[in-house]
Amino acid sequence: MKLYYSPGACSMGIHIILEELGKPYELSLVALKDGAQHKPDFLAVNPKSKVPALDRGDGKVLTEFPVIAWWLAKANPAAALIPADxxxxxxxxxxxxxxxxxxxxxxxxxxxxxxxxxxxxxxxxxxxxxxxxxxxxxxxxxxxxxxxxxxxxxxxxxxxxxxxxxxxxxxxxxxxxxxxxxxxxxxxxxxxxxxxxxxxxxxxxxx
CATH class of the missing domain: 1.20.1050.10 (Glutathione S-transferase Yfyf (Class Pi); Chain A, domain 2)
Known part of the structure; x- marks a missing residue:
């Protein structure tokens, strides 16, 4: 997995979830202050021009914090990061x-x-x-x-x-x-x- 993030942005919440899971992942810096979210390289990942974005490692990318958080929790049930009921x-x-x-x-x-x-x-x-x-x-x-x-x-x-x-x-x-x-x-x-x-x-x- 690869997390596209910017230091101190809301993506830090997804970063924390990835650390809680303890599974291998990469970080890819998107320097929001420098406008990197609007550059072609990142737009190819997330046309919405914002972080977080998560490359799941299966050729698909997830965007939007709630969806990424939900997917990580549901894909890793042993971590118990979302209620089972x-x-x-x-x-x-x-x-x-x-x-x-x-x-x-x-x-x-x-x-x-x-x-x-x-x-x-x-x-x-x-x-x-x-x-x-x-x-x-x-x-x-x-x-x-x-x-x-x-x-x-x-x-x-x-x-x-x-x-x-x-x-x-x-x-x-x-x-x-x-x-x-x-x-x-x-x-x-x-x-x-x-x-x-x-x-x-x-x-x-x-x-």
């Missing part, structure tokens, strides 16, 4: 979608790329402010509905935790936000996991 799997997918489809774009892309949301440069600070307010609101929603213990789901650690981690990491390392209690404890637990530490070190990121 239908209800648990549905809740896991629900959380993946909320993180990747709502929290990521509406809270953090608004902060990091305000030009995606307004063409007027003078409005960029308002976009950043709204992004931070959204992050607080979405994290409060997760906090209120927290159903697990240390991890998101009552069944324990899953691919949903790898997704939540990347927005928690952005919140605390890049946005200066304070996480509510369950999420703060979750971040600490994630940072203590060897797979997370290995992935962050490989990407040159602070623990």
């Amino acid at each position: 239908l209800e648990g799997e549905a809740r896991c997918l629900e959380l993946l979608d909320y993180v990747c489809g709502t929290i990521h774009p509406q809270a953090f892309t608004r902060q990091f790329r305000p030009g995606n949301y307004t063409l007027r440069e003078e409005d960029f600070p308002k976009s950043v402010e709204l992004g931070k307010a959204n992050a607080d609101k979405y994290f409060a929603t997760l906090e209120k509905g927290w159903a697990g213990g240390t991890y998101l789901l009552p069944s324990g650690y899953s691919v949903a935790d790898a997704a939540l981690f990347f927005v928690e990491y952005w919140a605390t390392r890049r946005s200066g936000l304070t996480l509510p209690p369950h999420l703060a404890a979750h971040l600490a637990a994630m940072l203590a996991r060897p797979a997370v530490q290995r992935a962050l070190t490989q990407e040159g990121l602070a623990l």
Whole structure:
């Protein structure tokens, strides 16, 4: 398998899942800051111009974080990275979608790329402010509905935790936000996991 990633991007969540699996894989750097996602070489891999993308090693490529996470979990059942029961799997997918489809774009892309949301440069600070307010609101929603213990789901650690981690990491390392209690404890637990530490070190990121 080969993961197309950019250091510190949402692809770090997939990187963590690959480390949790403990199977051989390669990393292929896509330097988003240099616009590598728009270059012909990467467009041939993923015409959507974004990471993560996963070459499964069978001549096929998967894109979109929730799908890659789900496929890795289902293809490696011994790792127990997704609940085995239908209800648990549905809740896991629900959380993946909320993180990747709502929290990521509406809270953090608004902060990091305000030009995606307004063409007027003078409005960029308002976009950043709204992004931070959204992050607080979405994290409060997760906090209120927290159903697990240390991890998101009552069944324990899953691919949903790898997704939540990347927005928690952005919140605390890049946005200066304070996480509510369950999420703060979750971040600490994630940072203590060897797979997370290995992935962050490989990407040159602070623990």
